Amino acid sequence: MGGLILDSSVPIKAERKGTAPADLLEDIYTLTGMYDVGLTAIGVAELIHGIYRAESTARASARRAFLDALIVDLPVFEYTLDIARLVGRIDGEETMRGNIIPFVDLLIGGTALYHGFSVLTVNLRHFRMIPNLNVILF
Numbered sequence: 001m002g003g004l005i006l007d008s009s010v011p012i013k014a015e016r017k018g019t020a021p022a023d024l025l026e027d028i029y030t031l032t033g034m035y036d037v038g039l040t041a042i043g044v045a046e047l048i049h050g051i052y053r054a055e056s057t058a059r060a061s062a063r064r065a066f067l068d069a070l071i072v073d074l075p076v077f078e079y080t081l082d083i084a085r086l087v088g089r090i091d092g093e094e095t096m097r098g099n100i101i102p103f104v105d106l107l108i109g110g111t112a113l114y115h116g117f118s119v120l121t122v123n124l125r126h127f128r129m130i131p132n133l134n135v136i137l138f
Contacts, residue, residue, distance in 0.1 A: 003038065004037045005077065005118070010121065010122060011070055013122050031136075031138070039075075051064050077111050087106055094129065099129050119135050
């Protein structure tokens with residue numbers, strides 16, 4: 001696999017621990033040896049959702065600052081028609097097999113698959129259900 005897509009669980013974990021975005025990226029490079037790292041537009045939407053659900057204005061500001069710093073250094077992969085076709089096929093086939101994959105995880109995983117990337121996540125369970133997706137635990 002050529003690069004790495006971060007599931008939103010990775011920056012969420014880092015932000016909660018007080019890890020700076022640059023330190024998170026250094027940790028990722030050390031763990032995986034991969035320097036071609038990005039986010040998906042869907043994952044960014046999940047992170048923005050967390051900003052608006054913050055329990056205080058200070059927490060929301062900290063989350064926003066973390067995300068803003070992170071997306072300066074990382075590309076954000078868009079959700080395209082080709083990815084939609086791939087995700088729709090995977091979702092249909094896996095549903096017929098009785099495997100229900102949470103849709104947001106399927107969108108992130110499908111984006112990674114389309115680009116030939118692995119997914120780095122804190123949540124192996126859902127991503128491992130996506131055929132041919134290389135998943136790395138953070």
